[in-house]
Amino acid sequence: MATVADLTQGQKGIIKDFAEHVLPIKLLELGCLPGNRIELIQVAPLNDPIYINLSGSHIAIRRSLAELIELDIIEENQAL
Amino acid sequence: MSKNINVALIGNPNTGKTSVFNQLTGLKQKVGNYPGITVEKKEGICKLPRGVKAHILDLPGTYSLNTTSLDESLVVELLLNKNDKDYPDVAVVISDVENLKRNLFLFTQIKDLKIPTILVINMADRMSRKGISLDIEAMEKKLDTKIALVSTRKRQGIDRVKELIADHKNLSSAPNVDAKRISPEYFERLQKTFPNEDLYKLWLVITQDVNFMPIEKKRIEDATSFATKSKEELKKLQHKETVLRYQFINNTLKETYKVDFQAAKGLRGSLDRILTHKIFGYLIFFVILLTIFQAIFDWSSYPMDFIDEQFAMASEWIKNTLPPGVFTDLLSEGIIAGIGGIVIFIPQIAFLFLFISLLEESGYMSRVVFLMDRLMRPFGLSGKSIVPLISGTACAIPAVMATRTIENWKERLITILVTPFTTCSARLPVYLILIALVIPKGTILGLSFQALTLMLLYLIGFGMAIFSAMVLNKILKIKSRSLFMVEMPTYRLPLLKNVAYTVLEKTKSFVFGAGKIILAISIVLWFLGSNGYSEDFKNAEQIVNDRIEQEGLSTYSKNYIQNNIDAYRENALAEGIAPEVIQDSIQSMTHYLRERAEAQEIASYKLEHSYIGRAGKAFEPVVKPLGYDWKIGIAVLTSFAAREVFVGTLATIYSVGSDEEETIKTRMAAELDSSGRPLFNLASGISLMLFYAFAMQCMSTLAIVKRETNSWKWPLFQLGFMSVFAYLVALIAYQILI
């Protein structure tokens, strides 16, 4: 199962349905909801944290949290 | 006069609340604290059309009404409490046009509390760059509100905001999302139990983990006809609420908000690639830090020297102008000397806050957090600890408050505990004066020893902070789940007005905050230093004159005369004055200096037998092993109120009874220890610097730590641990160097 932690720089994904209780409400409010897009912008020098564009919000989160967000990776060739 | 309209500015962090606030209120603003907690409270008055006035409140940034921090719960508390004197007649939600979707989340929540709400869409100047177009009218209809499109940077739209505020009676207060839709069955039951309460308000009270309204929360939990849901279930419902709100927002924006990605351009991508680069990222950060330190030490020395001289002159002027007497003495010796010790900080504090606010305003600080997080974690710290550790170089008080953004309690606690080790500006005058006294002037590789020493002291402070964090990380057994999240704002050119206000406001509060303590201490010290009860004190003049007749002037006085003459000669030669003229002047100078030296000997004899002299002598055995005499001992002791008191205390002690214009530095240079060597020598100087580097000498910081950790345990731990450690290090250093 792919998660945000598996994205490579510049790759995008669409958030999958997830069990409600795993993610903090804060993240949901920023738009981390099923169907929304996540793009990985940059990984910090020591591989952690991860800087993402979460449906328009630019935030950095730690790898441990990123591993909880499941998504379908959009392959380059099918991207818009 | 009718009552002012109460306006609350609410919004996500970084949307421009403070900028809007500054434009609405200008300089008619005041910054205080909320009672009992140290969240900054910014309020001001704004003149509206037709002679109406509004009271504007700038609330802390929050992403939603679901709170996770003290700052945020404050917003919720205010919005839920109709009896609060600041309860808004109208809420102004500030949003950023680039993040409108997310910003509207908070907007809908506030709207649902049935508070009349205006939407400000800020940063309008960025729309064309980002290819954004809005249909304001349609959006107003969908959101059932009035919208002002604003650019504080271009000073556009503020008048419309004022008009809307003045017209607040015409705003609709209907909700956006019907709370019942979250869970019809559950809300039905709630409504039955509390027929008179607003449903969404009840919902917030139930879901918020803050105990801001114990009575109401208890009432709900006590209601027997109705069982509150489990945490899990509540969370599920909150999730549902989030989805519902986004549905509403997406629906609203679908037709009213368009982004043309082709037209969008921005610096973000390319700047981020450089600023968070594996190597350049750290390099740039390092260079920025170096620049800041350079500014603080080098550039600010000019205004500081100037201030120093002004105060010496003011003191002299008062002595010469006012009739001699107790009051004049108090003014010139106690108060002016004390205040001088604080005013001299202004340039450095101002520089520091200037840089910190530039870094924050530009959006760079978040990148530093991003870069540093992984590096800091092994020490039990978070990337967000960097901000407190850097602002700690200005003052530990705002730094400890800045830890609030750290979500993980253990990381936050460790940051709070170690931040006071960083070299705050209050240590600076102590360091600067000691370095000037005991560190030789030479250079190595073009860097002066003195500057290197200072840098070393900063590194020691920082190193100690990191080291003790590591130890605490091992010792403290605290489990806490960490949600680490930093917003990476777009890069922006800082608004000068914002920066200027921050610098002004922080400097002011520093000067007045510390000023009060210093003033009080100087007055007390002065009193204790110029009064005594013993026979020795009363007959000081007689005793000293007799002694001078028999034994001549003390070594100290001889040195004092010699130093002054040497200094004069050096200056005169440099100015190219003829040697014969110099010789003549020196002759008359010697006579005059001798008289002064005699007066000083009397004064210092008096001081030694005054109340403070007695107390100091009693305390001397404790500090003697560190190489300090009783005067330094007193200065160290009073520094436990605040470090910067050190120089002021010495200034007050030394100037009691002396009647001349000279800087505190020359005075300290002339002090001798019992064996006739300079009192401030390399060993005692370094011992003192190390003591100040490590000791917890700041009552205000202790008070803040108490508030932020909500217990006396941690500040007392800090006080004990840091001070004992400081004493031991100072002791070892002195004993090795002597």
Ligand SMILES: Nc1nc2c(ncn2[C@@H]2O[C@H](COP(=O)(O)OP(=O)(O)O)[C@@H](O)[C@H]2O)c(=O)[nH]1
């Ligand atoms: N381009 C642009 N930047 C703005 C505008 N208003 C504020 N800013 C910038 O946005 C950042 C955050 O502003 P601030 O007032 O501190 O936001 P607050 O955190 O909501 O109080 C600062 O860097 C401001 O300079 C605006 O109208 N246009």
Ligand SMILES: [Mg+2]
């Ligand atoms: Mg602000």
